[in-house]
Amino acid sequence: MSTTLNRKALRELKQHPLRTLLAVITIATAVASVWMLSVPRTLDAGMDNRRELDAAHTIRLFPDNLRYSGEGSEAPPAAAVISPTELAALEELPNVDAVDSRPVWWTKAQIGGRPIDVWLVGVEDFDGQRVNAVQVESGTAPADGEAETLVDSSSVRTGRLASTVGSSVELRAGDAEFYEFTVTGIGGTVELNPSAGDETPVFYVDAEIVRLFLAATGFNSIEVRVEDPAAVEETVEAVREHLQRVAPDASYWRIADVVRAGDWAGREQLDRLLPLIYVLAAVATTSAVILVATTMSTVIRGQSRQIGILKAIGASRAAILTGYLRSGLLLGGSGALLGTALGVLASGTLARYAQQQLLGIDPVSSFDLPVAFAGAGLGVAVAALAALPALRRAMKIPVRAALDDHGTGGGFDRSTVDAAIAAAPFRRQMTRIGVRNVTRRTSRSLAAVAQIALGVAAALAFGAFAITGVAVSSDTLEREGSDITVFGEMSLLEPEAVADIETLDGVAAVQPTVDARAEYSGGRLTIRGLPADPIYEPQLSAGRWFTASEVHHRDTVAVIGAALAELTGATVGHTIEIAINEEVREVEVIGVDQSLVQDGTYLWMPLTTVLELEGLPAPPMYWVQTTSSEPVDVDRVAAGIVDILEQPGRPVTARARYVELEAARREDRVVGGVIQMLALPILAVGMIGLVSAMTSNVLERTREIGVLRSLGARSRHVRRIFRAEGTTLSIAGWLVGIPVGYGLAHLIVWLFGRAIHTSLALQFPIWLVFTVLLGVIVVARAALRPPLRRATRMQPGMAIRYE
Amino acid sequence: MLRVTGRKVTRSSNETAGTGSGIELSGVDKVYRTGRLEYRALRGVDLSIEAGELVAIVGPSGSGKSTILNIITGIDRPTAGAVTVAGERIDTMTEEQLAAWRGANVGIVFQFFQLIPVLTALENAILPLEFNGNGAGATAVERATGNLQLVGLGDRLDHLPAELSGGEQQRVAVARALANQPKVLVADEPTGNLDSKTANHVMELLVALNRDGTTVVYVTHDPQLARFAHRVVAVQDGRIIDRGGEQ
Structure with a gap:
C-alpha cells in the first residue's frame, strides 16, 4: 500500500509540473539565501590565498632611512642608515621567514x-x-x-x-x-x-x-614575513629590539604595521559589515521559511480531495502521512540541490564583486561546506516539517467534505474584515473581485503579505542605513572645513612662505595643522594638532574645545572622538595614557567630539603641544579654505599655492579635498552596492512569495477564470482582477513593512554603531518610504506577469474542466 | 410554486426570433488530446437550430452533449467543421473575439451555478454587463435588478452565493445569463444539482424566456426535463442519433 502511495505521490508531482516547479524554486530560494553567510568566508579565503601568493608581509616598519644626497635636498632629521647587512640579520631572528626592503x-x-x-x-x-x-x-x-x-x-x-x-x-x-x-x-x-x-x-x-x-640612498620600508602568524607579537618585539640595537638613532615615519593571524587590509571594514550580513541572512531565511511553509501548505491543500478518496478506500493515517512526507522530502531535496547551485552562483558573484571592488584582488571562489550542509538541511527539513500542519489539517477534514472539495473554494463572508472590504467603493467589478479575493485564502495572503513586508522592511532598513551613512560621512567631511591640504614632501614648509598663500586670490583662510601617530591601550590612534579657533567644526557632546591659553602653554589636553571615549571609557576630566615617539604621556580629556573623523578615534590637541611631542620646529601641514568650493576654483588656488611654495628639489603637495570627497563617495557607493546586493535575496524571496501566491490563486481559480471567459470577460478583465489582488497584497505588505523596516533600520544602525564604537542618528526620510512603495508596485507588476499570462492564455473550455 | 414575476424580457424588432439567432453546426469533429491519448468527443456532427427554438440535448454520460454546447458557445473549438451562431462564423474567431461575441450574444447557465463567490447576487448579475462595457451606472443596476426580480430573487440582491440555496444560486446564474439580453441561452445540466421541485421551477423559467423570443438550448439526461423542449436531440458516441424532427 505504502509503495503504491509513494508512486502516487511521485506521479502527482509530475502531474502538476508548474506547482512542483514553483515549490522547488521556493525551497531553492530559501536554501540560496543561506549562502549569503558564505560571502565573508569567501572574502577571507580570497585574501588568504592572495596573501600566500604574494608572500605578504606580517610586519612592516617605516624607518626614515632614505638619505637624500641630491643637489638642493636636505638630509632628514635623525636619519640612521640601516645597512643591508643589518637588515639581513633580521632573518636570523626566530619565527622570521623572509625580509625585504624598498624605497x-x-x-x-x-x-x-x-x-x-x-x-x-x-x-x-x-x-x-x-x-x-x-x-x-x-x-x-x-x-x-x-x-x-x-x-x-x-x-x-x-x-x-x-x-x-x-x-x-x-x-x-x-x-x-x-x-x-x-x-x-x-x-x-x-x-x-x-x-x-x-x-x-x-x-x-x-x-x-x-x-x-x-x-x-637606502630604503624606508622594511617588510617581514613570519613563519607562524600566531606568534607575531613576540617577533615584533624581537625585530624592534634588533633594530634598536643596530640603529639606536633610527626614527620611523609611520607606526609599524602588524598583520595578525587572519587579518588583512580592509578586514576591519568588512568586520563592521558582518552584523548587517547576519541580519540580512536572518531576515532572508525567515522570509524563505514562510514561503516554503506556505508552498507546502498550498500543495497539500490541493490534495484534500485525494486524501478524502484515500481515506474512503481505507488508507491508514500513517500510510497517507508517509506518502506525503516523502513528497515533501523529494521537493525539499530537489530544492536543496537547485538552491545550492543558485547559492553558489549568487554568493560567488557577490563575493567576486566585493573582492574586485572592495579588496582589489583577483576573485577566487570557494565552496563553503558548513553553509552547504546548513542550507540543504534547512531546505529538506523545512519542506518536510512545513507539510505536517497542512497534512494534519487535511487529515481532519471529514471524508464527505474532502470528496466534495474541488479546491476552488475559500471563504468570503460577513466577517468584519470581509465586510470592510465589501464596503470599499470600487467602481469596477474586476477591482472589487480582485480585492475581495485577497481574503479567500487568508493564510496564503497573510504569508504573501509577510514576505512582501520583509522585503519592504529590508529595502527601507538598508536604504535608511545607506542614507544615514552618507549623511554622517558628508557631515564629517564638511566639518573638516578645509578645501586644500598643503605640505612639503621632503621638508617642512617655511612659515614666511606660507604667509604668502593668504594673499592669493580665492583663499579665505590658512591654518597650520599636524598629524601624529600614537598608541593607547586599545590600539593605534591619530592625534591632530589644531589652533584654538580651528576651521574644523567639532560636534561636542561633552566638555569644550581647548583655549588660546592652553595652546599657548602647550598643555597636554585633548578633545577625544566618541569612539575613543567608548573604547577607553574616558570622559571629560579623565586622563588617558598615550605612547608617542616611544614616550608615554598622560593627556587630560576636556571634551568629547561626536563627529566621525577617523571613525571617531581621533585625539584633538593644541597644535603647539603636538609639535612639541613630535619634536617639529614648524607645522608640517596647512589647511586652506577657499572662497569657492567649485573644483575648478579649488584647482586654480592649489596650482597657485604650488607656484608660490615649490622650489627645485623641494616638491610641495597641495591636495584638493574634493578629490578625497569623490573617493569617499565612490567608496560609499561600492559599499552601498554590496549591501543592496545582499538585500536582494530578501526582495527576491518576497517577490517569489507574491508570484507563488498569485500562481496558486490562478491555478486554484482556473475554473473561475473559465467561467468569466465564458461570460464574456476579455484578457484585460482577467488581468485586472488578479492585478488588483496582487496590488492589494503588495500595498498591504508595504504598510506592514514600514514599522518593521523602521525597527530593523534602528537595529542595523545600532549594530553598525556598536561595531564602530559610536552611536549614529538614524535618518528615515518619508520619501524613502514612498520610493519603496513605487519600487514595490513596479516589481510586483513585473512579478505578476507570469501568473497573469497563464490566467489570460487559458482556453475557457479547458479552464472549466480543470481539476 | 415559482412564478416568473417582474418585468417581461422585451426586445426590439430586429432582436426577436428569426433574425440571425439560429445555430448551425456543420461536419463538426472534436478531438480532446491529453498527452499521447486522444479522445474523439464529436464525430461529424451536423445540427441546425432555428432562432426561437427550445431544444433539449440528451444522451448518456460521455456521449458528447456538453461538448456540443461548448462548441455552440465557443468555449471549445471544433477540431474540424464550421459553427455559425447568431449569424456569425465563430470557429474562425480569436479567443478575444469569442469572449466579446459571447458577451453580446450568448447567455450560459452552468450545472454547478459557477457564481463568483465574492460577489453578491446583484454584483454577479451585473458582471456580464461590465464585460460588455455597460456595467457602470444606474442603468446596469436597474437592468440586473430587473433580471433578478424576473427570476424571483428581488429580495436577495445583497446576498453572497454562500448565503443562497442551490435553487436560488441557479436562478442568479440565469439572471446573470440574461444580463446582456442574449439571442441564445445555453444551459448545461441546469438542474443537475437541484431537487426535482426546484429543477421544475428553473425549467419553467427557461421556457418563459424562450417564449419571450430567446433561443434556448439545454443539456439534460432526465427524460422528464427533456419534455419541456420543442425538440429533443439525442446524442450517442459523439454522433447525433436523433434530431427530433429537425427541419
Missing part, C-alpha cells in the same frame, strides 16, 4: 592633463622578491634601471587609472619635474595595492629609479 615615495602622476597623488613603490629585484611580491597580471615587469612602470591593477579595474600596457605616464621626481614612463604591465601586490580606506594609485618601478628620482 617608497608619495608623489604625483600627470593623468589626463591633471596631477594626481600616487605612491611610487620601488622593487629591488622583480625576479627575486621575497616579501610582498609584485605579481604581473598582464604585460611584463619593468626592466632594471629603465623608465618603466607597472600600474596597480586595482586602480585600473576600478577605473581610477585608464592606463594600458604600452601607454605612457608622467611621474614627478624630487626636483619637481615630470618624467615620462612606459607602462609595461598591470598587477601589484595585495598589501601595497590600494584598498578600501586608501585609494591612492600605486606605480611599481625599479627601486633604483626611486632613489634616482630622490637623489637618495
